[in-house]
Amino acid sequence: LVGMGCAVPLPPLQRGFDYDSRARQRKPQVVADEVCSSCWFVDDTLETVVGNAICADGAASVVLEPAQGQVPARACASESSEQRGPRPSILGFESAIETEWMAAVGLENRAGRHRIVLSKELRTAAGPAVARVVGRLLERYALRKDDIAHWVFHAGGAAVLDNIDEHMGFCEEDLRASRAVFRRFGNMSSPTALFVLDEIQTQRRPAPGDLGVALALGPGLATEAALLRW
Numbered sequence: 464l465v466g467m468g469c470a471v472p473l474p475p476l477q478r479g480f481d482y483d484s485r486a487r488q489r490k491p492q493v494v495a496d497e498v499c500s501s502c503w504f505v506d507d508t509l510e511t512v513v514g515n516a517i518c519a520d521g522a523a524s525v526v527l528e529p530a531q532g533q534v535p536a537r538a539c540a541s542e543s544s545e546q547r548g549p550r551p552s553i554l555g556f557e558s559a560i561e562t563e564w565m566a567a568v569g570l571e572n573r574a575g576r577h578r579i580v581l582s583k584e585l586r587t588a589a590g591p592a593v594a595r596v597v598g599r600l601l602e603r604y605a606l607r608k609d610d611i612a613h614w615v616f617h618a619g620g621a622a623v624l625d626n627i628d629e630h631m632g633f634c635e636e637d638l639r640a641s642r643a644v645f646r647r648f649g650n651m652s653s654p655t656a657l658f659v660l661d662e663i664q665t666q667r668r669p670a671p672g673d674l675g676v677a678l679a680l681g682p683g684l685a686t687e688a689a690l691l692r693w
Contacts, residue, residue: 467685468681469568470687471653471681472523472656473558473656473678473687473689474687479492479493480556496522496654497521497654499652502514503515504578506578510580511578511579514581518651523657548669548670548671550693551693554692555600556687557687557688558685558686559595560685565683565684568581586623589619590627590629590630592686593616593630594630596678597676601676601690612670612673612675613669614633614641614678615659616677618650618655619650623680643662655679669693670693672692672693674690676688676690
């Protein structure tokens with residue numbers, strides 16, 4: 464799956480989830496690989512300066528395997544996750560595309576080169592989009608925001624996270640993992656949410672039964688979410 468940018472890895476995970484539910488003898492692997500440095504561009508706009516500054520190269524991978532009992536699929540956060548407590552199970556997905564923001568995020572071809580598009584409008588679009596999709600996901604499973612112990616949010620940028628924080632009413636701990644990944648690695652586009660998942664798996668060590676929501680924003684404006692249970 465190409466061209467989905469920061470919305471990855473949720474759509475590929477959904478394809479792996481669908482495959483896993485049908486082919487129980489095989490384990491699908493999702494690989495998210497991004498080379499943002501190939502989109503380095505030089506012009507006199509603040510948008511390009513910000514895109515060059517915060518976007519980085521990165522790669523991550525998840526293996527899905529059949530789970531025991533009622534849960535359809537289980538995602539391994541990393542090869543060493545066996546020593547990091549229980550692994551998260553995927554319960555379901557939710558997504559939305561808000562086309563009025565289509566030009567606010569993505570890539571464009573200018574003078575034969577790729578240029579990252581990160582409009583300042585994205586800061587104010589992110590929070591409401593996230594709140595709507597998370598609200599629908601939780602409503603489908605008769606859950607409340609307080610039922611979620613871990614928020615696995617793509618670290619798209621400090622301003623984006625601040626806007627999500629404002630609309631979701633989070634406490635400081637809720638986005639700590641996302642902010643830590645952004646501080647150390649930047650916005651790596653497609654693999655970033657998996658880095659946040661690994662950060663939570665390593666540092667917060669979720670307990671069995673904990674619920675989580677994974678979420679990423681991408682071109683479209685696409686909002687992709689998944690409900691997890693450890």
